Each structure stands twice: as structure tokens, then as C-alpha cells.
Amino acid sequence: MKQASLPAMPLVALECSSYTQVAMAVQTGRYAGFLPEFAKNAAFAGNSDVIQRPLEKGLRYDRSLVLAWREASVRNRPFLEKVIEALRVRIGKAL
Known part of the structure; x- marks a missing residue:
């Protein structure tokens, strides 16, 4: 039986232009998203699960x-x- 291979890059199902949009999408339970640390306790973040990870050096930006x-x-x-x-x-x- 042949195993299905995963694509190299995940498919983008939704594109957001604000932290609020990301948080609202996550609240639906159908999406995951990246938010800055200050947003984890914001009212718009709701009661979603939060996994905090340090940002990889290659992803840092100025x-x-x-x-x-x-x-x-x-x-x-x-x-x-x-x-x-x-x-x-x-x-x-x-x-």
C-alpha cells in the first residue's frame, strides 16, 4: 500500500490582513493562525488554544x-x- 505524500508547502485556505481577522478565523475552529504575543489575551482572541513558540531566526523581520x-x-x-x-x-x- 502506497502512502500519500504531503505537499512541501501547506495550501493557503484563507488570507487575512489583520490580527483581528486571524483571531476570528481561528475562533471558527476551522483554521490555525499566527498572532503576536500581545494578542493572546486580547478580547478578540476568545478562548482559543494558544501554543507559544519562539520565532525562528529565518522568520524574524524588522x-x-x-x-x-x-x-x-x-x-x-x-x-x-x-x-x-x-x-x-x-x-x-x-x-
């Missing part, structure tokens, strides 16, 4: 900081120009 604003906000609140410039200096990069 978070980037993005400064974004609406030009209309700056026009309506001129003081924001100084705030944006101060943040640019603190971040140390020209945006």
Missing part, C-alpha cells in the same frame, strides 16, 4: 516606521508642519 499624513490636514492645521519636521529629524531619514 519593523519599519512610516510617517504618513494628509496634505489637507496640514493645510487645515498649519502647526502640523512643525510636528512633521520634528519627527523627520527624530527618525533621522528624509521622507
Whole structure:
């Protein structure tokens, strides 16, 4: 009798764009998901089982900081120009 082989990569059954969506999918009992540690006690995590594992080095990522604003906000609140410039200096990069 020949054993069925598993695919090299799991099939993606659902794609989520937020932690809340992941938590809600997990709550249905039909999906598993990855959430950051801070989300394990959040109200949206419900009473789902949590397995905590350290992140593999190959999966680590660097978070980037993005400064974004609406030009209309700056026009309506001129003081924001100084705030944006101060943040640019603190971040140390020209945006």
C-alpha cells in the first residue's frame, strides 16, 4: 500500500490582513493562525488554544516606521508642519 505524500508547502485556505481577522478565523475552529504575543489575551482572541513558540531566526523581520499624513490636514492645521519636521529629524531619514 502506497502512502500519500504531503505537499512541501501547506495550501493557503484563507488570507487575512489583520490580527483581528486571524483571531476570528481561528475562533471558527476551522483554521490555525499566527498572532503576536500581545494578542493572546486580547478580547478578540476568545478562548482559543494558544501554543507559544519562539520565532525562528529565518522568520524574524524588522519593523519599519512610516510617517504618513494628509496634505489637507496640514493645510487645515498649519502647526502640523512643525510636528512633521520634528519627527523627520527624530527618525533621522528624509521622507
